[in-house]
Amino acid sequence: MKYIAHRGLSSKAPENTIPAFTLAGQKQRFFGIECDLYTTKDGHFVVFHDENLKRMTGVQGTIMDYSLDELMDIEIKKGSKIKQYPHLRIPSFTEYLDVCAYHNKTAVIEIKKIHDITQLTDLINLVDERIGLSVIIISYNINYLKYIRAISNSELQLLTETMDDEVIYECRVNQLDVSMPKEMIDQKMVKRLKKEGFKIGTFTVDDAKTMIEFEKLGIDYLTTNR
Numbered sequence: 001m002k003y004i005a006h007r008g009l010s011s012k013a014p015e016n017t018i019p020a021f022t023l024a025g026q027k028q029r030f031f032g033i034e035c036d037l038y039t040t041k042d043g044h045f046v047v048f049h050d051e052n053l054k055r056m057t058g059v060q061g062t063i064m065d066y067s068l069d070e071l072m073d074i075e076i077k078k079g080s081k082i083k084q085y086p087h088l089r090i091p092s093f094t095e096y097l098d099v100c101a102y103h104n105k106t107a108v109i110e111i112k113k114i115h116d117i118t119q120l121t122d123l124i125n126l127v128d129e130r131i132g133l134s135v136i137i138i139s140y141n142i143n144y145l146k147y148i149r150a151i152s153n154s155e156l157q158l159l160t161e162t163m164d165d166e167v168i169y170e171c172r173v174n175q176l177d178v179s180m181p182k183e184m185i186d187q188k189m190v191k192r193l194k195k196e197g198f199k200i201g202t203f204t205v206d207d208a209k210t211m212i213e214f215e216k217l218g219i220d221y222l223t224t225n226r
Contacts, residue, residue, distance in 0.1 A: 001215040002031035004108050004223040011225045014079025017049050017088050025103025032106035035096050039114040043094035044068040106134040111144050124152045190217045
């Protein structure tokens with residue numbers, strides 16, 4: 001089972017920031033570093049979890065309504081051990097990719113929301129520029145993943161809170177693996193998905209006992225804050 005750092009090592013530094021990604025990169029146990037992605041109003045990719053800026057920055061507003069330059073003037077003011085990391089800002093996607101590449105970690109990229117689906121071509125181009133970088137692209141939006149599948153052989157995972165025949169069919173025909181909340185994981189579910197040939201991811205698991213149980217079940221990827 002491969003471990004993925006959720007929004008970086010978000011228990012030790014504010015989520016989705018360069019320090020969180022760097023700390024995760026320095027930990028041998030982590031196979032990959034996960035981030036969340038939006039586009040700015042001027043067409044750049046930035047790393048942030050919430051669509052609204054309020055929780056992490058204190059600024060009211062939707063991240064997609066700002067330009068990249070405007071976002072660079074906004075400080076991260078909340079998160080783990082924030083006092084150790086003053087003057088943090090929202091990272092660009094390329095900064096995140098550079099950290100993953102430097103530490104030889106798989107970039108696990110959750111596409112949250114973008115202005116135009118054709119911008120995913122730009123995303124793939126940015127990834128492909130980093131020769132040798134391992135990437136897994138994940139999203140709740142299956143249309144994003146279908147678009148990427150048409151132009152890329154990247155490993156893709158559908159984030160889902162529903163697992164039925166329709167979801168399994170869509171994943172099979174589009175060559176998507178699956179990732180689901182830890183509450184959905186049981187032996188019957190894992191056995192069925194493994195029989196269908198899927199890799200299985202789960203999130204967000206922070207206790208050692210559950211990690212051991214999931215490894216025994218045959219889970220492929222486990223996302224954790226710790």
